[in-house]
Amino acid sequence: MNTYTSNPLFLVIAAAGLLFGGYFAIEELFIRPSFVTNDALVWTLPLVTYVFLALASTGVSIVMAHAELTGNEEVNAHKPALLVAALSLLIGAFAALASEMGSPLNMFWLLLSPNISSPIWWMGTLYAIELVLLGVKLFGLLGDKDKGYGQSLTIMTLVVAIAAALVLGSVFGTVGGREGFSGLDASLLTLLCALVSGVCLVPLLLNDKVQSSMLQSGRILIGALALMLVVQYIYLVGGAPGELNWVSLWMPALLICALLIYQSYPAFSALVAMPTLLIIELSFVIQGQLIVLGPKQTWLGVFQSYMPNVAEVGILVFGCSVAYLCFFVLCRTLNHRIES
Amino acid sequence: MRYGMVIDQQKCVGCSGCVFACKAENHTTDDINWCDKIITTSGQYPDVKFEYVSTMCNHCDNAPCVGACPTQAMHKGEGGLTLHDPDKCIGCKACMVNCPYGVISFNWEKPHERWLVDTGVAAGSFTSATMLMAAGGEGSPHSNPESAEAYPSVRSRGTVEKCNFCVHRLKAGLSPACVDACPSRARVVGDLDDPASEVSQLIRKYEGKPLRAELGTGAKVFYIRSYTPERRT
Secondary structure, X not given: OHHHHHOHHHHXXXXXXXXXXXXXXXHHHHHOOOOOOOOOOXXXXXXXXXXXXXXXXXXXXXXXXXXXXXOOHHHHOOHHHHHHHHHHHHHHHHHHHHHHOOOHHHXXXXXXXXXXXXXXXXXXXHHHHHHHHHHHHHHHHHOOOOOOOHHHHHHHHHHHHHHHHHXXXXXXXXXXXXXXXXXXXXXHHHHHHXXXXXXXXXXXXOOOOOOHHHHHHHHHHHHHHHHHHHHHHHHHHOOOOOOOOOOOOHHHHHHXXXXXXXXXXXXXXXXXXXXXXXXHHHHHHHHOOOEOOOOHHHHHOOEOOOOOOHHHHHHHHHHHHXXXXXXXXHHHHHHHHHHX | OOEEEEEEOOOOOOOOHHHHHHHHHHOOOOOOOOOEEEEEEEEEOOEEEXXXXXXXXXXXXXXXXXXXXXXXXXXXXXXXXXXXXXXXXOOOOHHHHHOOOOOOEEOOOOOOHHHHOOOOOOOOOOOOHHHHHHOOOOOXXXXXXXXXXXXXXXXXXXXXXXXXXXXXXHHOOOOOHHHHHOOOOOEEEEEOOOOOOHHHHHHHHHOOEEOOHHHOOOOOEEEEOOOOHHHOO
């Protein structure tokens, strides 16, 4: 826990990121629209920031819960750091999402007027439950009250995390009118992205080389995502009707690089894998919207292109900074509690 | 009772009268058209084809936007209309992504800001919002109080909006504004459940089809005949 909570450089970067991204979040929320969005391209980098951080949180939660249930002591020894990381990433995800939805208060309508047929409702609800479960676990750690209900809480966290990652994919996969989104592969992609995020981030928090207990599963998961992307590429390059080829071969190539250095240089592996995951998620979310539907074609053209602007990058920085600062504060609080 | 519409492509002259009538009736902003058009040109000179398809919300029976909306802001109303409650809308845009017809619009900016301006373009030619409020009126000088009964005159930033088939007019026994404004009577509205209604008869007679019928959304705006100038007498 020490490396990432005591380095002043990380803290300064995160504080600067909070200011930089916060400016654009405030501008978007209260002053004027600043994203590169229009009526045909509605979900861009700010939403992908949410997807990226939420899936990363899910991945860390799954690895943590799995280690707890299987009695993996190498990972369990760092449970507080993993728990705080999962919680912080999710808070960062919600911070990014709030800027994307026009008002942070809008998210509460999900609870007040639910539509259980909506994948977005399930996604929001499951991630809210995940946030509560992680919060309860943290509260248990702070108060040393994790004894009685620890295992059932862990099982619930695992189930909710897996369900949340799958449902997040179904937000896109159930869109029947857009061939680029529609299909079960969307849920498989988000689950694999979550798992790869988890196996890449967790070693960073263990302050050591990747332990033998995680090595095989980590390699298998990174390889599985790379394989899925290659299959997707082969399918799309053949010219599937109504679908654009959003997969580039460098995506699986970079994942393979991350896989190869996974054991020896976990930090570099994560440094390669995490941006690749972000670009994979961004490419997937954007491609489904590039073909313009209906009368918007008359105004925007049949095809669009997308390049994020500074404000959107700012929201990415904002979400990551919020996540890191939460991680810093919570780790300090935990350390202080343990010491006292 | 299920409201539906028939658009006769042979009668439609592409004048956009429906678009402007809708705008006036429902006071949509500059960037938003509830009633809109898909214009396509195809072929090579001299065999060029120009096609104009008037389009709006299809009020689908199995509306993907209703299923996707997490807060029930998009919902099914009386007569099978797909309606939107802006008070419940959280601006997630799931309805826009899920609508296969691209007919839902988002208020990216604060709408109708110009309506709040207190200075006119020319002296005496402008009723400002302040003057309206002073006289006891509501909304904006440009707003239509009748449609405001069904949908807010001034929309909120960060919410979506779309055609509601002029539900306020249907309730009053009138046709939607686009139907009444069409100079060639290309549009007919009526009850799809009534086999004797004009819409049902036209659909049967000309084998009317909705847009993207293969999706099975149960779209209730049907198109009949195609633009064939040689048959236009």
